[in-house]
Structure formats: C-alpha cells, structure tokens
Amino acid sequence: MKLPVLVEQPILQVNNVNKLYGINRGCQEISFDLYPGEVLGIVGESGSGKSTLLKSLSGECPPEVGDILFKALNGESLNLYEVDEARRRLLMRSEFGIVKQNPRDGLRLSVSAGANIGERLMAVGNRHYGDIRGAASSWLQQVEIETERMDDFPESFSGGMQQRLQIARVLVTKPRLVLMDEPTGGLDVSVQARLLDMIRSLVTDLNLSVVMVTHDLAVARLLCHRLLVMQKSRVIESGLTDQILDDPQHPYTQLLVSSVLTP
Amino acid sequence: MDEPYNFAYLDEQTKRSIRRGLLKAVAIPGYQVPFAGREMPMPYGWGTGGVQVTASILGKDDTLKVIDQGADDTTNAVSIRRFFEKTARVKTTTVTEQASVIQTRHRIPEQSLTSGQIVVFQVPIPDPLRFIEPSETESRKMHALEEYGVMHVKLYEDISHLGHIATTYAYPTKVNHRYVMDPSPIPKFDNPKMNMSEALFLFGAGREKRLYAIPPYTSVNSLDFDDHPFEIQEWDGVCQICESGDSFLDEVIIDDDGTRMFVCSDSYFCEQQKIKKKECKSMLLASES
Numbered sequence A: 001m002k003l004p005v006l007v008e009q010p011i012l013q014v015n016n017v018n019k020l021y022g023i024n025r026g027c028q029e030i031s032f033d034l035y036p037g038e039v040l041g042i043v044g045e046s047g048s049g050k051s052t053l054l055k056s057l058s059g060e061c062p063p064e065v066g067d068i069l070f071k072a073l074n075g076e077s078l079n080l081y082e083v084d085e086a087r088r089r090l091l092m093r094s095e096f097g098i099v100k101q102n103p104r105d106g107l108r109l110s111v112s113a114g115a116n117i118g119e120r121l122m123a124v125g126n127r128h129y130g131d132i133r134g135a136a137s138s139w140l141q142q143v144e145i146e147t148e149r150m151d152d153f154p155e156s157f158s159g160g161m162q163q164r165l166q167i168a169r170v171l172v173t174k175p176r177l178v179l180m181d182e183p184t185g186g187l188d189v190s191v192q193a194r195l196l197d198m199i200r201s202l203v204t205d206l207n208l209s210v211v212m213v214t215h216d217l218a219v220a221r222l223l224c225h226r227l228l229v230m231q232k233s234r235v236i237e238s239g240l241t242d243q244i245l246d247d248p249q250h251p252y253t254q255l256l257v258s259s260v261l262t263p
Numbered sequence B: 001m002d003e004p005y006n007f008a009y010l011d012e013q014t015k016r017s018i019r020r021g022l023l024k025a026v027a028i029p030g031y032q033v034p035f036a037g038r039e040m041p042m043p044y045g046w047g048t049g050g051v052q053v054t055a056s057i058l059g060k061d062d063t064l065k066v067i068d069q070g071a072d073d074t075t076n077a078v079s080i081r082r083f084f085e086k087t088a089r090v091k092t093t094t095v096t097e098q099a100s101v102i103q104t105r106h107r108i109p110e111q112s113l114t115s116g117q118i119v120v121f122q123v124p125i126p127d128p129l130r131f132i133e134p135s136e137t138e139s140r141k142m143h144a145l146e147e148y149g150v151m152h153v154k155l156y157e158d159i160s161h162l163g164h165i166a167t168t169y170a171y172p173t174k175v176n177h178r179y180v181m182d183p184s185p186i187p188k189f190d191n192p193k194m195n196m197s198e199a200l201f202l203f204g205a206g207r208e209k210r211l212y213a214i215p216p217y218t219s220v221n222s223l224d225f226d227d228h229p230f231e232i233q234e235w236d237g238v239c240q241i242c243e244s245g246d247s248f249l250d251e252v253i254i255d256d257d258g259t260r261m262f263v264c265s266d267s268y269f270c271e272q273q274k275i276k277k278k279e280c281k282s283m284l285l286a287s288e289s
Helices: A050-057 A085-094 A113-123 A129-142 A147-151 A159-171 A189-206 A217-223 A241-246 A251-258 B012-027 B048-057 B075-088 B136-144 B151-162 B188-194 B267-288
Strands: A012-022 A025-034 A039-044 A065-071 A077-079 A096-099 A177-181 A209-213 A226-231 A234-240 B063-068 B101-105 B118-122 B173-175 B179-181 B200-205 B210-214 B220-222 B249-253 B260-264
Touching: A012 A050, A025 A050, A025 A226, A025 A234, A039 A050, A039 A217, A050 A177, A050 A209, A085 A096, A096 A159, A113 A129, A113 A147, A113 A159, A113 B151, A129 A147, A129 A159, A129 B151, A147 B151, A159 A189, A189 A217, A209 A217, A217 A241, A226 A241, A226 A251, A234 A241, A234 A251, A241 A251, B012 B048, B012 B200, B012 B210, B048 B075, B048 B101, B048 B118, B048 B200, B048 B210, B063 B075, B075 B101, B188 B220, B260 B267
Parallel strands: A039 A209, A039 A226, A096 A177, A177 A209, B063 B101, B101 B118, B118 B200
Antiparallel strands: A012 A025, A012 A065, A065 A077, A226 A234, B173 B179, B173 B220, B200 B210, B249 B260
C-alpha cells in the first residue's frame, strides 16, 4: 500500500518529557507531535499529570528529561528550553497563547477589558492607540461581549464573560499554538456550550493548533481531534477522539468513558 | 578632631560605596543600582536617598542649592541646606547658575542647566513597573529583557477613561533607548529638560535603596502613543508675580474665600524674572523721559 506523503511539519514535537515531583507524580515518558490546525486533548483524572505537562509546554516548568521543539513562524525549529529566556518569553506572548483555567489568573483585573486585550499588542510593540482600540473592539465582538463594556473592569464581568475575555486577550496577537487548561471549568453548562461553540469556530477560522487539558470527556469529544489519556503520570492510551471514546482499549480509559453521566 | 561630624555626615567607606554605585549607574543610564543605604537623621520619605547621594559627591569647593517643589525656602529645602552647612561647611546658594550641586524634590530648575552641574533627585519609588508588576524579581527580569509593553497599559487606561494621558507627574521615560525610568515625582513639564541635558542627573531612593542616573547628553524620551503624543502642561494665564508665561505654575489659595493665584513654583526663577521686568520698565521710563 502506498502511504500519502505528509508535507506538513509538526508545529510542536514533544520527545520523552519527564517532570516528576515524586514516584509517578508529575509526568513521564511523554512524546507526541502536534500538527498545524490540530486540537489535541489531554484527559485524565486529577493528579494524573495533565497540568504539569501543560506547564512544561508553556515554558513555566523545565522538564528534567526530554525536549520540546517548536516550529517558529520563520521556519526555525526551537528547543523551548534551550533558547534564551528573552526569546522564550517573546514566544510566549507572540506565537504561544496560554488560557488559564481560572480567568482571574490570566487577566489583569485592575485594568479595563480593552486594556486587557490591548496589553499583548503593546507588549509586541504596537504604539498606536486607535489601532489597539480597534483591535480590542473587534475581538470583543468576536467573543460576544458588547463593545460598550470595553472600558469596564473584568471584575464586573460574569465568569463566562471573563473566560471569553481571556480568550480574546490571548488570541489578539494571532498565536499559532494555544495551550488551554480546563477552559470551561467552573462554568455552568449553558455557558459552557456557548463557549465551546465559540472556541470551535475560532480554532477553525484561525487554523490554530491547540493543546487542551480537560477532565470533561464531552468537551474533549466536541473539540479535540486527537486524545491522550493520562493516568499516574503516563500516557496510557492515545488516538483519534472518536476511536478512544467509542472503543477504549485500556481498562482505565474504559472506566473513564463508562463513568460519564448521561442525563 | 574638633569637628563633630565626618565631612558631609556619612563615613568615608559609605560615601565610597555609594560613589561606586553611582559610577555604575552613570555607566548604565536608567538602570537601578542597589546600594547599602544608611540610616539618616531624618525619616524615610524626607529625602534620605537624595541626602546620601549629595553627601557622597559633595567636595569642599562645591556650592549647594536645595529646592523643594522648586522653592528654596520650604521646610525640606531649608533643613537639608542647613544640614550640609553644618556637617560639610560647604557654600550654599539659591542662585541656580552658581550651584555645582542641586538637590531637588519634585522639580528641575527652570533655567537650563550647564555642563558641570549635578542635580540630585529624591526618589520615593524608583521602579516604574511597581504599580503594574508587584513582584520585584519579575520586574527586574522585565527590565533585563526590555519587556516594557505593560508600561503603555497605564497610558492606554488614561486615554480610554479620560480622553487624554492624565499622568502628570512621575511620567515614565525611556533613557538612552533602553531602560524605562521613573523620573521621580517631577511634573511631566520637566521631562523634556532631561533630554540631552548638559548636566548630570543622579537619583537616590533611600527607602528602596536604589541609585540611578542620566549622564549628560543622554536621550530621555517620555512614553506615548503615536496618535496621542506626549504633551506638557499649559496654563491659561501667566505667573501673577513675575508675569512669566513659560514656567511651571503652582496654584496657591490665598484667603478663606478660596481666592487663588498662579505663581511660579521655581522661586529663584520668579525673582529673577521680576528683577528683569523691573529693569525693563525703568529702562523704558528712562528712554521716554
């Protein structure tokens, strides 16, 4: 059989990453490739190492072993923890986007919504007030927040609005890789549904590559093309989302899938 | 050994260590150099940083001028001037052009300064990033990596809420196209005076124990937006004492009914202008008669 030739290079390559806080606590032996436009879900129970892995990917926590290669916009392949800190931090605020589980961690609560969106633009050198404001306004529209709320403080927003504002703040600099940690955590289901809908259309429109940590299999099914299932710091199963959720092979995955409540 | 104090109060080792810090500060314009600040015989916030800098650079032949909010006759200025008269026995003056060292709080003299003069600033909070990034470790890293995007967030907020940049003092500047620096709480009116100045500017923060400097002929740019450029304050009237129209004016309430007048904040400059006006008038009268 002749295999199709893949011309596209992975945007992110994770090779044998280890970061342990204790025996089987943290993450170990993690390897995967992420291609442009792909949404990869990491599922697993609390304490399985999902967030540790995401922290390693976002430059906050260097792994003990293994490396993380990122294909930059200029075609360069960068080892995330071998480039100097200035470059890494520049990457984090330009080509990477990090969406925190709690929007209060990802937003600046003491400045207005518009400034929250504008901050990353200013951080990459935009010095035109009118342009920044225009971008902020169009992003508020995209995440379905009324533009009249632009000069309000995020404090006065609901949880769902704060999360949408955080997403706008991250996406304004057109990152190519977005890392999300439980973006729908702590929101009620109707708000979750709209947020998921929005994330899904943004991902397709902007051709984003996403690594998303979630423990909600419904979210995973809706958004992710591919899944990694983690348990006790290791990836125990990986594959296409439908394949894993409909035909789980590993006993733990079977348990996970069968534990989902269906109303 | 009949002198009660060492020259300029501080011991020689301390002065030497501060001078070393100052040399580093001059070598890296706008960079905050930590120094081992000493207890001074005055409370923090009254200019302990400035006094330590002045004490370490003062020589026997120096002439010292001290101003507080532009004036030579306010409490802080008088006390610090007397302090150095007593401990260093240096000449003091109110005449800006005669002073070799000018210690100041919240103003730069109106007259343009000349080569060889040194201005010493008292600084309450040296880090302009402090209000945005409370962590000292993080803000030092931001300075090191030149991550100054957040500085504009404050200016953005001003424009979006008030329609213009409302920061009027301690207006952030970029020194030598590299470090963002808090010029101490001088009005933004004085910011342009620092750009390419002939004089040396030294900044001392006593409580925070930081020194920084702007060497002569260094570019100092105030941060702004392309479509909202930096502007200095303007007044509708002129100084009601000397009629000067291009100086920084203080609003002074003069009676219980709230009557107010605007006068120059730089008291020496105001006096000079008044004398000049008088001379002009008498010359005019003489030519008429």
